[in-house]
Amino acid sequence: MTSTAAERLPVGAWDSHVHVFDSTLGPFSPSRSYTPAQAPLSQLLDFSAHLSVGNTPSNLVIVQPSPYGFDNTILLSLLKAAPSYTTGSVRGIAVIDIDKVGEAELMSMHELGVRGLRLNVQASGHAVDVEAVQSLMVKSAWLIKDLPGWKLQIFAPAYIWNDLYDCVHNLPVTVILDHLGGLKGSSKLSRDSPHGVQQRGFASIVKMAQESKVLVKISGLYRASTEGKSGYSDLEPIIRTLAEKIPDRLIWGSDWPHTGEGANRLDRNLGVIEPFRVIDNELILENLRRWVGSEETWRKTMVETPAATYI
Numbered sequence: 001m002t003s004t005a006a007e008r009l010p011v012g013a014w015d016s017h018v019h020v021f022d023s024t025l026g027p028f029s030p031s032r033s034y035t036p037a038q039a040p041l042s043q044l045l046d047f048s049a050h051l052s053v054g055n056t057p058s059n060l061v062i063v064q065p066s067p068y069g070f071d072n073t074i075l076l077s078l079l080k081a082a083p084s085y086t087t088g089s090v091r092g093i094a095v096i097d098i099d100k101v102g103e104a105e106l107m108s109m110h111e112l113g114v115r116g117l118r119l120n121v122q123a124s125g126h127a128v129d130v131e132a133v134q135s136l137m138v139k140s141a142w143l144i145k146d147l148p149g150w151k152l153q154i155f156a157p158a159y160i161w162n163d164l165y166d167c168v169h170n171l172p173v174t175v176i177l178d179h180l181g182g183l184k185g186s187s188k189l190s191r192d193s194p195h196g197v198q199q200r201g202f203a204s205i206v207k208m209a210q211e212s213k214v215l216v217k218i219s220g221l222y223r224a225s226t227e228g229k230s231g232y233s234d235l236e237p238i239i240r241t242l243a244e245k246i247p248d249r250l251i252w253g254s255d256w257p258h259t260g261e262g263a264n265r266l267d268r269n270l271g272v273i274e275p276f277r278v279i280d281n282e283l284i285l286e287n288l289r290r291w292v293g294s295e296e297t298w299r300k301t302m303v304e305t306p307a308a309t310y311i
């Protein structure tokens with residue numbers, strides 16, 4: 001890695017989307033849709049320090065990854081141990097069975113630093129059922145609405161936000177839209193469908209953000225574009241427009257260790273380890289710094305908005 005981008009993650013920055021996979025800490029779920037490689041905490045801290053000014057890890061939001069299912073044991077132990085491995089803040093986003101969890105369990109998660117629930121809607125590669133997503137969102141939102149600072153986090157294709165606009169509008173909690181809200185660069189859209197800021201879902205996402213109902217996470221760009229060599233430059237018009245229209249509603253996540261593509265998982269053998277993607281994070285950060293524009297919006301995206309989000 002070069003040192004140029006290391007100057008670009010400011011002091012106090014938040015990486016709002018990372019995972020840890022470590023078989024020495026506990027087993028994967030037998031019903032997982034894929035088996036990832038190992039990504040222990042020590043590697044995460046090295047990665048984060050390397051991208052950050054002063055070579056110390058940024059604040060981190062550890063997101064429960066789908067291979068652990070509803071078992072948040074490892075996430076909670078990483079939150080609990082945080083003071084022993086970083087001077088920054090560490091928060092968690094859990095995945096739970098909402099029909100089985102009790103209030104006491106949610107409160108104890110809160111005390112350890114969990115600040116929201118992730119709803120998995122497309123990890124397995126199947127098509128998305130909008131009504132199922134809607135009912136899961138509503139139930140989950142009402143379950144967590146009194147927990148201070150808790151939010152829902154969802155990765156879904158952008159077009160479903162047209163159908164879910166009214167639902168989100170009436171939710172009692174904020175929704176974090178993962179991976180650019182599912183928006184895609186031209187390299188991932190068919191020729192005859194509208195591209196860029198004209199694509200389906202874009203206007204709904206912007207409107208929901210302007211109404212303070214959602215935050216858009218700039219993350220997982222490789223899920224939205226195949227243009228890795230240029231740092232996903234077909235996403236430039238989308239990210240520039242988001243920075244212009246909703247500068248107060250953006251956060252950033254590296255999505256380290258960059259798990260593979262859900263779409264390829266339907267026939268996968270769980271005995272085969274799915275490799276992580278090799279991602280040029282410094283090139284991504286260089287591009288993002290330029291596309292986001294003003295220093296003020298950059299600071300909001302990297303520092304101020306996530307700090308206010310993961311209280």
Ligand SMILES: [Zn+2]
Nearest residue numbers: 017019063255
């Ligand atoms: Zn992820």
